[in-house]
Amino acid sequence: MRAKNIILVIGIPFSLWLINHFISNPSIFSPYILQIIVLMGINAILAVSWDFISGVTGQFSIGQAGFMAIGAYSSAFLTLKYKVPFLPAILFALILSAIAGFIVGIPTLRLRGDYLAIATLGFGEIVRVAILNMPSLGGATGLKGIPIYSSFFSVYLALAITLWFCLALLKSQPGRILLSIREDEIASQMMGIDVVKYKVFAFTFSAALAGLAGALYAHWTSLVHPDSFSFMKSIEIILMGVLGGMGTIYGPAVGGMLITLLPEGLRLLLEQNPLLYQNKDFVRMLFFAILLLFFIILRPQGIFGKREAKG
């Protein structure tokens, strides 16, 4: 086991670094393809962050885009205005979104089900509207000219660490506790588990991951805009998680990649037809909605989820 771990710790970053050289070479892969591949990684982290609070812990959040926005704006602000290097900016984004998650989590996690969903939805909108009204963050024009620090390497390394950490956590006692809260909150309480404490922990951790994805996103697209973190983004994140299989961690990662890739395929199809192409956003949303319905009815456990035991 030890030897295997050492090989993984050295091997994964090294191979990512090698692939990075290959993939970032414009004569081999077009910037368009690279763009999609990197966004797939970022969305995978987002989907995992949502799965951690909603799939694993069972607390349905629809405000993930809000935490992503906090991560994106806070890191971009530092690198843009204060020329802070990338890594400290990412750490700052992680910490700030974690703090936001902690503060939002304490009062809202006493709520259950629908109420929690509404509260997190409200939070996401508050973040967006607040940014819209902050001139120092660019307001409605957003922040432009953010240095492009993200790369295939940094995004996929972050994804690998995220996956490894979440999966390891899931096999440990704290992970089991989170699963038990999802299964039956009252029974967990009877085991002597401080349910609210663990829910706040899961929420904080999930917010930090979304913030990480936001920071990577801002430094890849070089531009952040309040509209990028709207309610629709949160819904898209949920779609990724449900499609991949809630509660499995790796499922939503794959779901995040597929949901990034599918619209591109869809675009290729739509380009054949001018009428559809004019309404491509509409067609895309319709397609997502049908996909979500299809999965919820025919395969609620997602692509990788375990089938629920009957009875």
Next chain:
Amino acid sequence: MLKLEGIDVYYDSIQALRNLSLEVREGEIYALLGANGAGKTTTLKAISGLLIPRKGRIYFQNEDITFLPIEERVKRGISQVPEGRRVFGKLTVEENLLLGGWTKEREIKKNLEIIFSLFPVLKQRLRQLAGTLSGGEQQMLSIARALMSEPRLLLLDEPSLGLAPLLVRDIFHYIREINEERGVTILVVEQNAHMALQIAHRGGLLQQGELILEGSADELKNMELVKSAYLGG
């Protein structure tokens, strides 16, 4: 060992327990009987900490635990087997047991051995999802999970609920074994008064939130009121 002194418990504005006083002695099985809605489950919830009384005090081993949080009570040795079993269905049997023992992490190995000697069937089912167990096995798992925290007082809420008569006998046999061999004091709430009084040392009868009768199991069995209302003649 456990003493309730004049507790009043409410669900919002509805009073569920009225001035309830009750004592469970060290080492005994105490059966709390009563019809639906008499306040049996509410009493257990007040003891385990899921509900806090508006009036009165609860003492456990001579310490006031009335306002202690649930987790603190579990650490002190009060463990509840909830009504309807409530196992974590999508987790394995092993994970359920590990969760039960999370307040006593250092003793997990030892406690697992104890559980397996008591319920050998659970050892064969370790990797199975708890939701796929039969009703009787789930009840065993629910009891085993509660035992993982090394309770001194075990609260059992309707252990016979939804089980076939033969399984009910098995479960009550296990309850007696836990009491006799592991020395765990037991407070059991039951509608099946006949079964409960067979293994209990003492018991009480709740009616509309009040304790109207108390006595040894033999005394209760022979009381007209208990006979007519709860033992079927």
